[in-house]
Amino acid sequence: MPKKTKISQEDIDVFQQAVAGVKPLSVKKKVRLKPSVPVRKPARLRQFDEEAIHFSEALDLDEVSAEEFISYRQAGISNKTLRKLSKGQYNVDAILDLHGKSIEEAITAVSGFLQKCLREGIRVVLIIHGKGRHSQVPILKNKLNHWLREINAVLAFCSAAPSHGCRGAIYVLLRRDTEEIID
Numbered sequence: 001m002p003k004k005t006k007i008s009q010e011d012i013d014v015f016q017q018a019v020a021g022v023k024p025l026s027v028k029k030k031v032r033l034k035p036s037v038p039v040r041k042p043a044r045l046r047q048f049d050e051e052a053i054h055f056s057e058a059l060d061l062d063e064v065s066a067e068e069f070i071s072y073r074q075a076g077i078s079n080k081t082l083r084k085l086s087k088g089q090y091n092v093d094a095i096l097d098l099h100g101k102s103i104e105e106a107i108t109a110v111s112g113f114l115q116k117c118l119r120e121g122i123r124v125v126l127i128i129h130g131k132g133r134h135s136q137v138p139i140l141k142n143k144l145n146h147w148l149r150e151i152n153a154v155l156a157f158c159s160a161a162p163s164h165g166c167r168g169a170i171y172v173l174l175r176r177d178t179e180e181i182i183d
Contacts, residue, residue, distance in 0.1 A: 061146060066131035066138045067167050070145050071158035077173075081156065085124070085171050088161035092171070093122040098129050098140050106140055110147065117174055118153055126160060128169040144170060 064070055073082045084090060096113045098106050110127065117125055132138030148154045153175045160169040 061142075061149075063137050063142050064145060065136065066141070069159045069167065070141070070170065071156075072145075072149050072154075073156040074154075077156050081173070082158060085156055085173055086158040086161070088164055088171070090124040090171070090173070092124055092126045092164065093117075094125045096125065096127045098127065101140070103139065103143060106143065107147075110144070114151070114153065114172075114174070121176065123174055123176065125172045125174065126164055126169055127172060128165050131168045138168075141168075141170075148172060 069086075071082060071086065073079075094113070094117050096109060098109060101109060106129075113125070113127075116122075127144060129140040129144055130138065132141070144157075148157050148170075154172055155175050156173040157170050159167050160171050164171070
């Protein structure tokens with residue numbers, strides 16, 4: 001710490017001349033500033049109807065194996081968000097188990113499940129698809145890998161952490177009603 005230097009009498013005299021005639025402000029009461037409240041835009045309510053969630057397999061994706069890690073994120077979703085999702089660091093608010101369902105049953109179940117989650121404002125869901133029964137290629141895992149990429153309300157998805165089923169389940173991050181992109 002530098003030593004304090006003494007102010008010379010000459011500097012004191014110059015200061016006194018500079019402030020000569022200045023009157024101190026009289027403050028009668030203290031003024032407290034309110035913390036600034038961010039101005040919120042009115043919420044734009046979106047209608048997520050059945051037509052908003054449609055399933056297609058228009059993308060040309062390679063088939064994935066039962067033990068393969070899958071992931072996807074929309075533009076604007078950070079790698080950090082996807083990494084936290086894959087580690088199970090977000091609370092899972094709803095779970096859908098597709099074990100034993102046919103493709104048609106899975107389409108109906110996933111569509112209804114996602115519609116309900118979007119209406120209720122649920123952000124993170126777990127979909128258990130299993131690793132497939134007797135084949136090397138898990139059918140529902142591959143179907144979900146295609147379907148979820150085509151749904152605008154799905155911001156990201158990835159294979160689950162070991163505590164939630166590992167490669168036999170996926171976490172899905174859904175869009176909020178009023179949000180555009182999250183960090």
